[in-house]
Amino acid sequence: MTIPPSSAGLSRIPLGIRLSALTRLPRTVGSAIASAFRRSLEVRIVAITVALSAIALLATGTYMSYTIGNGLFQARVDQVRAESDRAVDAAQSLFDxxxxxxxxxxxxxxxxxxxxxxxxxxxxxxxxxxxxxxxxxxxxxxxxxxxxxxxxxxxxxxxxxxxxxxxxxxxxxxxxxxxxxxxxxxxxxxxxxxxxxxxxxxxxxxxxxxQQSLSFVQNTLLIGGLALIMLIAGVTWIVVQSVIAPIRVAAETSRKLAAGQLEERIPERGEDVIATLARSFNGMADSLQRQIVQLAGLSQVQQRFVSDVSHELRTPLTTIRLAGDVLYDNRGDFDPTSARTAELLHTQVERFESLLSDLLEISRYDARAADIELAPVNLVHLAEEAIATVETLADRKGSVVELVAPGGHFEAEMDARRIRRIVRNLLGNAIEHGEGKPITVTIDSNATAVAIAVRDHGIGMTRADADRVFDRFWRADPSRQRTTGGTGLGLAISLEDATLHAGWLNVWSAEGRGSCFRLTLPRSPRAPIESSPLPLPPDDAPHAPEDAR
The missing domain is CATH 3.30.450.20 (PAS domain)
Known part of the structure; x- marks a missing residue:
């Protein structure tokens, strides 16, 4: 026996798969309807209006159908009883x-x-x-x-x-x-x-x-009710569109304003409440545009001031640095007071020079003049070099820095100078705030990214502090004396360096439970990061930690 082509093709599909597909179909349709109901205001309004109208029409139609049916039946009963009464009287008369x-x-x-x-x-x-x-x-x-x-x-x-x-x-x-x-x-x-x-x-x-008369009435009520529901749905949709359309225009205008198109405005038509809303919105947009333009001008003035002052201070600072180095190198020939003064001068000139370097770096980022020099770099070797530079400070604070690299011995394209600066900055902060407890540096990699995490178990931060930790010139405890200085620009520059590499710099922290900063970099400059190789919050974080930023 030859199986027809359609039957042969169907027979090759297992019955379980066909039944599974048929079972999923209602769920898919139901999910689509539920999604449309949640996302669309028009669908919700029309659906609710139609549902309430259908309930009202159903109740009215049921009452009318019941009343009309009873009326028709009672009228027919009265008719046949009268007719039967006459027929019985006539029959009795004949018998009598x-x-x-x-x-x-x-x-x-x-x-x-x-x-x-x-x-x-x-x-x-x-x-x-x-x-x-x-x-x-x-x-x-x-x-x-x-x-x-x-x-x-x-x-x-x-x-x-x-x-x-x-x-x-x-x-x-x-x-x-x-x-x-x-x-x-x-x-x-x-x-x-x-x-x-x-x-x-x-x-x-x-x-x-x-029964035919009643069925005709019921069908008429049903058809009329369905037509009325469709009419209500259509009218509701038209009315809702007339109300929603200005809201969509306002939403689109808001999106454009948020994207920087400050000249966008809502068209003003008529004198109704929508027109009043448009005028109020446009007035707010005008005020915001003026303030943003004013703030942008002030920001440009500030950036130019920082850039100019930084460059202007470079020359006298170089001279002061040379003179200070001469005094510092010959401090052994001075009396104790002068020798101490030379040491303080040398230390403060170094801090001044570090601050000036940070200001110049920020100026380059503000002027969009920062660039990177990519080269294959082993992140583990880079971390080892950075740890070696902070060993003295770690010993002085009593912290032990441990490097863990289970899968991070892979090269990635990066600017070694900028990444080394990020790692040193994260290590310095961990040592400064680690309260002498162990610090763990973890490195790992996956198919698209390499990552390094610096974990301390010190004082930690609140959620509000963690949200501001990358802001410029911000410090969690400005009144507390710190031994490693800090201008409040280190993490801001680190974030700019990570962004310049198309990478991520995230933080998790909790008061009394320490902090963890994670730097994730793409292995290739043109490859997007699918996920970070290291978890955040870290695996050793206590239960119910604050979310990572």
């Missing part, structure tokens, strides 16, 4: 006026009665005439039933007709028909047949026309 005394005559009378009843109850669907239970007769008028009326009679209805005090009793029934059964109604009464006693006369009525 007859002189028939034998079976043949009574049979003829029975046919006349049934004909008379059908001529009066023209809408009936069947007739049943049968003896009442317990009736004693010499010769009986036979029971008659047309169109299966007798089979629809319930024992409860027959008992009520036999023993009840009312003239009529009725009951809803289901009339068998091709397709679906029809709703019906049976009305029962009693008649007295001469010489035969009491008989029960039942008239069957088909209520299919009432």
């Amino acid at each position: 006026s007859t002189t028939a005394a034998d079976g043949s005559a009574l049979s003829v009378l029975q046919l006349q009665v049934l004909t008379q009843v059908e001529s009066i109850a023209t809408s009936n669907a069947g007739i049943a005439l049968q003896r009442a239970p317990g009736t004693q007769v010499n010769f009986a008028v036979p029971n008659v039933s047309t169109r299966g009326t007798a089979t629809l009679l319930s024992d409860e209805l027959q008992d009520e007709v036999s023993t009840g005090q009312d003239d009529q009793y009725y009951q809803s029934v289901s009339i068998p028909a091709a397709g679906a059964p029809h709703p019906g109604l049976i009305v029962g009464s009693t008649v007295n047949v001469p010489t035969q006693g009491t008989y029960q006369l039942y008239l069957l009525y088909d209520l299919a026309d009432v």
Whole structure:
């Protein structure tokens, strides 16, 4: 047997995969709808409006359908009861006026009665005439039933007709028909047949026309309700768009202002509340533009001042440095007071020169004149050299610096001078704030990046301090005396150096639990960093640490 191409292709797909795909489809659609509901204000407003309108229309339609159905049914009941009452009266009149005394005559009378009843109850669907239970007769008028009326009679209805005090009793029934059964109604009464006693006369009525009328009304309500809901959804969408459109313009204008396009403004149209919002927004934008321009001018003046002063101070500082070195080298020939003065002069000139170098470096970054000289550098060797330069300071503070490099023996393209400056700065800060506790330098690498982390267990910082640690001229405790100086520019310059390499410089810190600075650099200048090889917070950080910056 040859399998058709479509069936052959389908048979190669495992049943479990097909069922899995079908199972995921509703979840995918549901996720898309939930995402649209969360992200779109228009969708939320339209959905809520349509849902509330649907609930209101459903309640109204249900009430109207119930009321109309009851009205149609009751009107039909009143009609068939009146019709049945006339037919029973006519039948009783014929029985009362007859002189028939034998079976043949009574049979003829029975046919006349049934004909008379059908001529009066023209809408009936069947007739049943049968003896009442317990009736004693010499010769009986036979029971008659047309169109299966007798089979629809319930024992409860027959008992009520036999023993009840009312003239009529009725009951809803289901009339068998091709397709679906029809709703019906049976009305029962009693008649007295001469010489035969009491008989029960039942008239069957088909209520299919009432059901059709009710179905028509219900369908009309349903179609009208659906059309009204769609109309409400469309009108709501149009109204929402007219309100949301200015908000989108305001959001787009805000985004452009945040991106530096300070001339962007919201169009002002009309005198409504949206126009008032546009005027207020534009007034705020004008004020911000003036202040930003003013601050930009002041910043340029400040940057030029720092740059000019730094360059102007370079020449006299060089002269002072030469003179100070001469005095420092010959301090052994001076008296103790003069020798101490020469040492202090030498120390302060070195600090002044370091500050001036930092200011010049910041000026280069502000002027966008900083550049890097990339070369293959082994980060482990660079860290070892940096640790060697701070060994004296670490010994004096009582800290032990440990280098851990499980996978960092790989070269990466970097500017060795700038990266060495970053590492020395991080080590100096760790020793200064480490409170004499061990310091761990960890180096690792992955496919896209190399990283170095400097971890101390000293005083740490608060979250607010960690957020400002890379700001210029900022120190966590400016009132506390520090032995290694510090201008507040070291970490700011380190961050600029890391950014110049397209790298990351992050910090984690917690009060009393130390700090960890992590530098992550790309292994290739053109390769983006997918992830850092070292975790932050570090693995040895206590539970519930502050987030890394």
